[in-house]
Amino acid sequence: MRWSQYYLFTTREVPNDAEVVSHQLMVRAGMIRKAAAGIYTYLPLGWRSIMKMMDIVRREMDAAGAVELMMPAVHPAELWRETDRWDVFGDLLLKMKDRNQRDFCFGPTHEEVVTDAVRHDVKSYRQLPFNLYQIQNKFRDEIRPRFGLMRAREFLMKDAYSFHAGADSLDETYEAMRAAYCRVFEDCELEYSMVEAQSGAIGGSASHEFMVLAETGEDAVVSCASCGYAANVEKAECRSLSAAADRSDSEELVEVSTPGATTIADVTGLLGVEADRLVKTLVYETEEGPVLALIRGDRDLNEAKLVSFLGAQHLKMAGDEVVQRVTGAPVGFAGPVGLPQKVRIVADNSIRESSNFVVGANKADAHYTGVNWGRDVDLSEWTDLLLVTGGDGCPRCDGILELHRGIEVGHIFKLGTKYSEDMQCTYLDDQGASHPMTMGCYGLGIGRSVAAAIEQNHDENGIIWPLPLAPYEVLVIALTRKDEQVVEQADRLYEKLIEQGIEVFYDDRDERPGVKFKDADLIGIPVRLVIGARSLAEGQVEVSLRRDGEKILVPVENAIERVLELLAG
């Protein structure tokens, strides 16, 4: 493709609404254009990379035995009401009405639609298993779309759904999908990590996320270098923390005055104790009333763990009024001892084995010291509520966990029978007995993967495409339009490369060399072939890789050969 005939406009300025580097570079390189918050046009150059990603995903899905189909983007509300998700998904569902005021939504995911199709078509265990996938625009009315394609409201996703007669069959497909996802991200040359994950709103039992490691990732993951354990911090476990306080339980319960000390830092400063001697008391609201959660003062609580322990539908930090009502004190002085009313208390294992803690006294400007479980307060509900972080002990071996940031580019779930039960998607077994089908589902963010690739592959001058995702493989630059020799040779080499089946982009614009080099760096095409008057006078052209920039002068007649060599790696 000749640039002069293409639709590509780069910019020098970084757009004022782009925060992360992949977003900035995609806009500057003329790959995407924003239509509204989280809603983008994929411009021709961007669309090519997106299509490359889709091709890779298709190839691996097909190879893993999945079958492609295309489901509607618009879903009737009735299907979503069958699983209750019309309400559970909440405002994330982009809803609309048709002319008859019937409710519809734009599909954010397709469990309902695919299950509806399957329950009509499939009746027998003999027809199982199968795995259906599509690549389609999804719609989620995100509370906060951001970072360009990283969290968009309309975004391309590959979603697959497998149906089985029983868990063993699901396990096989799940494993095949896991392997296929690994191949996809390896094919893209991305540095990624598969981690244990929380299954979230989609539901189900086991689930794994595929994380591209990047500073700007919105997720945190921990991993163990010794045994390979890796998990999203939402899900991660760790070895029990070493006992924080002495075990003597000799100290007496004493109320101490702590005026204005509403934070852990305030209290440790005032009392001269370490933060791990404090117990943080967090007040949460659930649909079944308030709950207190206790955790060691130097650590954070993992709300996902609390939710699943409580089995709650909704969980949020209590507001000031609720805290006042439940503890009888303003925010900052809550504690488990001497509460004005009976409240459910859940305590983290991190504080179970230790004693002589400091807690809030449930009145303004006061804390207790020397608190001991059993003697001063009875705690019956113990569980793991810890938000694991770097430096914690690996739960599987004696290694130490490292903390990384990651971009969630894929997520696979064992759904079990959650949807098939709600929607009566059943089959008859060989005894003629009816069972709900066992399901799996497998999502992969197309645009997000491309954005993640840029996060991982760029420098101060622009994108450095991994070859498999590059919009074109080779960029031919005619450094000037004024020199007939240069133009003639560049045209010829461009045609030759096309004949070789190479995807080649040709900068044939009448621009100054500096502009062309800057743009070349920005759009990041992996292999560059420069034809300039100076070297051509000596019968040479210049071949280089975007990644290292090292320029090799080669005789014109060897140029194609060298380019092919570089492409081959």
Add this chain to the structure above:
RNA sequence: CGGGGCGUAGCUCAGCCUGGUAGAGCGCACGGUUCGGGACCGUGAGGCCGGAGGUUCAAAUCCUCUCGCCCCGACCA
């Protein structure tokens, strides 16, 4: 949705505090000089200052309301 910030030319921004008829750089068009890492000179086009209402002789500027966008939190491929 809570907290913060911003809407002025295609892009990045100044002007606003202290009201007086709209600015710069880049980009774009034309002419000229240039031509291996975003050249230079000249000329020019381009803005109901996000929208509505109000105060005022006079509003980009002050006030009210609205819409949009961005950042921090809960959500997720």
